[in-house]
Amino acid sequence: MRFGLCCLFLAEKISFRTTTAKVLSAMERKQALDKVSNICLHNSDNLLLAVQAAQRLGIGAFRIMSPLFPRMTHPEVGYRLEDLPQAETISTRLSATRAFSEEHDIRLSFHPDQFVVLSSPHAHVVENSVRELEYHAFLAELVGADVINIHGGGTYGDKPAALARFAEVFKRLPENVATRLSVENDDASYTVTDLLPMCMELGLPLIHDVHHHRCNPDGLDECEATDLAAATWRGREPYVHISSPREGWQGNPKPHSDYIDEADFPQCWLGRTMTVDVEAKAKELAVVRIMQAMNGRL
Numbered sequence: 001m002r003f004g005l006c007c008l009f010l011a012e013k014i015s016f017r018t019t020t021a022k023v024l025s026a027m028e029r030k031q032a033l034d035k036v037s038n039i040c041l042h043n044s045d046n047l048l049l050a051v052q053a054a055q056r057l058g059i060g061a062f063r064i065m066s067p068l069f070p071r072m073t074h075p076e077v078g079y080r081l082e083d084l085p086q087a088e089t090i091s092t093r094l095s096a097t098r099a100f101s102e103e104h105d106i107r108l109s110f111h112p113d114q115f116v117v118l119s120s121p122h123a124h125v126v127e128n129s130v131r132e133l134e135y136h137a138f139l140a141e142l143v144g145a146d147v148i149n150i151h152g153g154g155t156y157g158d159k160p161a162a163l164a165r166f167a168e169v170f171k172r173l174p175e176n177v178a179t180r181l182s183v184e185n186d187d188a189s190y191t192v193t194d195l196l197p198m199c200m201e202l203g204l205p206l207i208h209d210v211h212h213h214r215c216n217p218d219g220l221d222e223c224e225a226t227d228l229a230a231a232t233w234r235g236r237e238p239y240v241h242i243s244s245p246r247e248g249w250q251g252n253p254k255p256h257s258d259y260i261d262e263a264d265f266p267q268c269w270l271g272r273t274m275t276v277d278v279e280a281k282a283k284e285l286a287v288v289r290i291m292q293a294m295n296g297r298l
Helices: 021-025 029-057 087-104 123-143 159-171 192-202 210-215 222-231 284-294
Strands: 002-006 061-064 107-110 147-151 181-184 206-209 239-242 275-278
Touching: 002 107, 002 284, 021 029, 029 061, 029 087, 029 284, 061 275, 087 123, 107 123, 123 147, 123 159, 159 192, 192 206, 192 222, 206 210, 206 222, 210 222, 210 239, 275 284
Parallel strands: 002 061, 002 275, 061 107, 107 147, 147 181, 181 206, 206 239, 239 275
Antiparallel strands: none
16 A cells, blocks of 8 residues: 655645736736746656655645646646746656656546536537646656546536436547546535446546545445445556545535545455555645554554
8 A cells, every 4th residue: 555645744844836817918928938837847857856855754645736837727827838938857857757657657647627527518618628627637647656546526417317428528538548547435415326337338447436435425435435436446556545534524524625524435445456546634744643643553
């Protein structure tokens, strides 16, 4: 079992920068490209620092922030890597991240924002979503990430119809997107039971988020849901997600806590080969704490 850190650090001096379309649109094109080039280089440098820190802390996976190259897909201020004055240096840094991650077996992934919705009945939403996934696949190829994880999206009053739209869009995705895509159960709309038939049909890996499962149950116990989701990975190392509720299970269970309550860690996960992404506000401190708590039990 490996534990994964999601996107950011709390104590480590590692940071990622971004910008807005409004800021870039107010600039001359050359000035805007200079700005995003500097940001992309900074982020590429810090991504290498991130995977190095993960390895030093004993963390085996890292989820990369989606806006690593901010506003790259924007219809007005977007750009290609080759448009950036520091493109060669940026590519070299990302290659170094890939090499380090492969050498030390640090698994890399992405989790695009929730506006990526393949089940939408609106063509422009699907078009924008596919464009975002192509961007993530472009980055994934550069750094060696093997998973791009998304949610099922909205139900639009008809779950079967929404999932049928998802499936049809999936079948048209470029290979570098489709072979990396996974889908997870969420805390409001789609359960493991809802998603499993589509995942089996498409060969689409299913990530079991145990916190979402507890918020949005479907009749499966946690072990059953874990086993069924793991089977969709077809020999690849499965991903799962864990978090604890900030207000406890008696309050609003959806907001995430700073740390993982050891009691929330499913006993049936112990001893399994899988990647456990820790979704907690204390970031690497939370990952290290739950790893230490589980030490000797895994």
